[in-house]
Amino acid sequence: MAVVFDKPHALTDxxxxxxxxxxxxIVHRLVAEVIDELGIEGKTIGIAPVGCSVxxxxxxxxxxxxxxxxxxxxxxxxxxxxxxxxxxxxxxxxDGDLASIGMAETVHAAARNENITIIFINNAIYGMTGGxxxxxxxxxxxxxxxxxGRDTKHCGFPIKVCExxxxxxxxxxxxxxxxxxxxxxxxxxxxxxxxxxxxIDGKGFSLVEVVSTCxxxxxxxxxxxxxxxxxxxxxxxxxxxxKDRSAKEETK
Amino acid sequence: MxxxxxxxxxxxxxxxxxxxxxxGLIKLANDKINQKGYHxxxxxxxxxxxxxxxxxxxxxxxxxxVER
Ligand SMILES: Cc1ncc(C[n+]2csc(CCOP(=O)(O)OP(=O)(O)O)c2C)c(N)n1
Ligand code: SF4
Ligand code: SF4
Ligand code: SF4
Ligand SMILES: [Mg+2]
Numbered sequence: 100m101a102v103v104f105d106k107p108h109a110l111t112d113x114x115x116x117x118x119x120x121x122x123x124x125i126v127h128r129l130v131a132e133v134i135d136e137l138g139i140e141g142k143t144i145g146i147a148p149v150g151c152s153v154x155x156x157x158x159x160x161x162x163x164x165x166x167x168x169x170x171x172x173x174x175x176x177x178x179x180x181x182x183x184x185x186x187x188x189x190x191x192x193x194d195g196d197l198a199s200i201g202m203a204e205t206v207h208a209a210a211r212n213e214n215i216t217i218i219f220i221n222n223a224i225y226g227m228t229g230g231x232x233x234x235x236x237x238x239x240x241x242x243x244x245x246x247x248g249r250d251t252k253h254c255g256f257p258i259k260v261c262e263x264x265x266x267x268x269x270x271x272x273x274x275x276x277x278x279x280x281x282x283x284x285x286x287x288x289x290x291x292x293x294x295x296x297x298x299i300d301g302k303g304f305s306l307v308e309v310v311s312t313c314x315x316x317x318x319x320x321x322x323x324x325x326x327x328x329x330x331x332x333x334x335x336x337x338x339x340x341x342k343d344r345s346a347k348e349e350t351k
Numbered sequence: 352m353x354x355x356x357x358x359x360x361x362x363x364x365x366x367x368x369x370x371x372x373x374x375g376l377i378k379l380a381n382d383k384i385n386q387k388g389y390h391x392x393x394x395x396x397x398x399x400x401x402x403x404x405x406x407x408x409x410x411x412x413x414x415x416x417v418e419r
Contacts, residue, residue, distance in 0.1 A: 100354060104404040106413035115412060119389065120365030124411025281371060281405045321365045 109134035109143075113157045120321020122311040123151060123220060125278045127158055129288045130191070130218060133295050134161060143187045144178050146171040148201075150193035151226040151313075166190075169201020172208035175215040187298055189216040194235040195225040198258050202234075205260070210269040212303035216294045219260065222311040223332060230316030234258045237335055242316070261308050261341040271303035273341040277310040277333065279325045286338075302345055310336050353402025355394050356416040363412055364389030371409035376400055 106112075109131035117123045134140050143161035147153060149168035156163030166174040171190035179188040197205050197219050208215065224242055225231040232242040232249055235257050239248040249257075261273045272294060276287035287309060294305035310332050312324035319327060340346075362385060369377045369392065376399055379390040392414065394400060402419030 100352075100418040102416065103353075103402055103419045104407040104415070104417040106416075110413065114361050117411065119363035120367050121411055124413075125409070128411075128413055281408050284408050321367055322370055325367075 107131040107135045109140050109160045111158055111160050115158055116154060117151065118313075118315045120312075120314050120324070121151070122222070122278050122309070125284065126218065126220060126287070126309050126311065127152075127155065127191075129278075129284070129291050130189070131159065132288060133292045134159075136292065137187075137295055137299070139187045139295070139299070142185055143189065146175045146178070146188065146190040148190070148192040148196040149227070150196045150220075152191055152193060152220065153227065155191050169196050169199070170204055171196070171201065172204040172213065172215065172217065175217075176208060176211075176213050179213065179215050183214065187216070187295065189218060189295070189298075191218045192220065193226065194219070194221045194223065194233045194260075195228075195231075198234045198260055202258075206264070206267070209264045209304050209306070210267050212269040212271060214298055214301060214303050215305075216298050217304075217306040218291065218294075219306055219308045220311045221260070221308050221332075221336065222313040223257070224313050224316050226313040226316055230313070235260075237331060257335065259336060261306070264306065265341040269304060270306065270342055271344050272297050272305040273308075274306075274343075275308040275310065275336060275338050275341065277328065277338060279310075279329050283338075297345075308336075310338070352419070353397070353400040354418040355397065355400060355406075356418075357391065357393060358412075358414045358416075359391045359393070360386045361412060362389060362391035362414045363387065364391060365411065366392070367409045367411065368392050368406035368415060371405045373403065373405060374399055374401070377406055
């Protein structure tokens with residue numbers, strides 16, 4: 100018998116602290132599978148965020164650095180530029196981390212076309228701190244800090260990160276995926292692999308936004324959270340490629 | 352023929368694998384509680400399993416190893 104599925108090598112054996120059914124675990128595995136397939140574990144350096152994935156450094160077998168809240172792209176920039184040929188550098192960040200306190204780092208790294216890979220977990224909430232409204236929380240979404248639902252009159256509108264960054268000249272590749280079912284997981288992995296391959300090929304800033312769940316703070320079972328994601332998040336955050344400079348140039 | 356191995360001690364009983372199986376072969380063992388305090392997932396009829404690994408791919412915690 101041949102093994103058709105098992106834990107990838109780039110994930111450690113440490114049990115993940117994530118809540119039951121949280122999609123953070125699925126995305127960790129996809130990143131690890133890509134690291135395995137590209138054979139880059141020994142030269143990869145991951146930058147962990149502040150947020151539920153703050154302990155990501157315990158779960159990946161490659162070297163990891165923990166950045167201050169929102170600063171992962173800045174740390175990644177320094178690490179990558181210090182030895183660009185010999186390192187593959189990725190950040191793993193939540194929406195509170197990347198699109199709120201760290202928005203400046205995100206935008207400027209994209210504008211510079213910094214040759215790094217960003218895995219962006221958009222679960223429309225601050226998970227770690229107990230479910231406060233995030234810049235990505237949907238209009239009407241009930242959170243700890245919007246108990247009557249996000250009122251766009253005084254809380255404004257959710258930020259669509261891929262759409263916004265796609266207006267910049269800088270970034271190489273922006274794609275939004277999800278992991279709501281097996282089919283989408285296969286697509287998500289393909290996008291993550293491309294985002295790593297782009298860096299290896301020297302193409303520049305590659306960001307994959309993964310529309311994700313937070314069953315605990317959404318107050319739902321993991322199954323209902325995936326259903327809510329498909330029915331509510333995907334209409335607001337459509338999946339697809341928002342920028343792919345190399346592909347565009349090839350078709351010119 | 353396929354063979355599934357569950358890291359039962361680490362399973363969080365989330366049930367995502369249950370919904371993922373196209374043949375409905377996985378159930379949470381409601382009469383068992385693992386070290387973590389969850390009802391762990393298990394396969395009901397391994398002879399019917401086609402080894403597609405859909406259950407394993409959906410699992411956030413890499414609990415299921417699939418051989419075929
Ligand atoms: C400088 C600073 N400000 C605020 C916090 C509190 N804090 C911790 S995690 C977090 C937000 C996490 O949300 P997100 O990035 O979406 O990650 P998730 O937990 O949802 O995966 C905040 C505001 C902090 N740790 N440091
Ligand atoms: S609080 Fe939400 S995002 Fe954090 S581990 Fe739990 S389910 Fe996942
Ligand atoms: S491998 Fe496929 S058929 Fe077998 S239990 Fe898992 S999902 Fe069901
Ligand atoms: S998906 Fe994984 S953690 Fe969840 S019940 Fe199934 S085997 Fe257990
Ligand atoms: Mg979040």
